[in-house]
Amino acid sequence: MNFKKKSLLLSIIIILAAGFSTGCGFKVLNGSEGSVTSGLPVSSISKKSKNYNNISEIYVKPFKNQTYKSGLGVYFSNNIAKFLNMQTYMFTSNESGAFYYLSGKITSIQNNVMSYTGVAAAVDYDITVSVTVSMYNTGGKIIFRNVNFSSSATYYNYINPLIAHKQEKGAIIRVSRRIARKIVIYIESKKLTS
Numbered sequence: 526m527n528f529k530k531k532s533l534l535l536s537i538i539i540i541l542a543a544g545f546s547t548g549c550g551f552k553v554l555n556g557s558e559g560s561v562t563s564g565l566p567v568s569s570i571s572k573k574s575k576n577y578n579n580i581s582e583i584y585v586k587p588f589k590n591q592t593y594k595s596g597l598g599v600y601f602s603n604n605i606a607k608f609l610n611m612q613t614y615m616f617t618s619n620e621s622g623a624f625y626y627l628s629g630k631i632t633s634i635q636n637n638v639m640s641y642t643g644v645a646a647a648v649d650y651d652i653t654v655s656v657t658v659s660m661y662n663t664g665g666k667i668i669f670r671n672v673n674f675s676s677s678a679t680y681y682n683y684i685n686p687l688i689a690h691k692q693e694k695g696a697i698i699r700v701s702r703r704i705a706r707k708i709v710i711y712i713e714s715k716k717l718t719s
Contacts, residue, residue: 582615582617582622582625583617583624584618584626584627585602585627588605588630588631589630591630591632592631592634597634598631601631601704604701604702604705612709628658629658631654632657633655634697635653636650637652639651646684649679649682650679650693651678652677655674656675657673658674659671669715674708674711676703678700679696680692
C-alpha cells in the first residue's frame with residue numbers, strides 16, 4: 526500500500542472510532558440510558574407539566590444544618606432542588622403548588638486527613654457528609670421518613686487559607702450533588718403518584 530492509501534485508511538478508522546464513541550455518549554447523555562432516567566427517553570418526559578415517572582411538583586424545604594459548618598444547609602437545599610429541576614423535572618419553586626415536600630437535616634460532617642507533607646502539615650483531606658431526608662405529600666401522608674444518605678470527596682489543602690477554603694467548599698458542593706443524585710434515585714424507586 527502506498528502512503529496515501531494508508532493515511533486514508535487510518536483517517537477512516539479514526540472517524541469511525543470517533544463516531545461510535547460520540548454515538549454512545551450521546552445516547553447516555555440524552556437520557557435514554559441511565560439510572561436517573563430509568564431507561565425512559567427524555568422526550569417522554571413532559572417538561573410542560575414537570576411530570577416524571579409519576580413524580581412531580583416536589584418542593585425542597587431548606588435543610589437544617591446540625592453541624593459545625595455554617596451555610597452547609599444552603600448547599601444541600603440548592604443542589605437538590607437544582608438536580609430535581611434540571612435532571613428530572615420534578616421540582617417546583619412554588620410551595621403552595623407542590624404535591625410533595627422534601628425536608629432534610631445535615632447530621633454530620635467529618636474531615637479526615639489522608640496525607641501529610643514532610644513537615645507534618647496536612648495536605649490531602651477526605652470530607653464525608655451525612656444527611657437524613659424525609660418526604661411527605663401536602664396532605665401530611667409520609668412517603669418516607671429519616672432515610673440516611675452519605676457521600677464523600679477528597680480535596681487538597683493548600684498552604685494559603687483562602688485557597689484551602691475554596692477547595693473544601695468545592696468538595697462539599699461535590700458531595701451535596703452526589704447525595705442529591707442518591708435522593709432522586711431513591712424517590713424514583715418509590716413509584717409515587719401525584
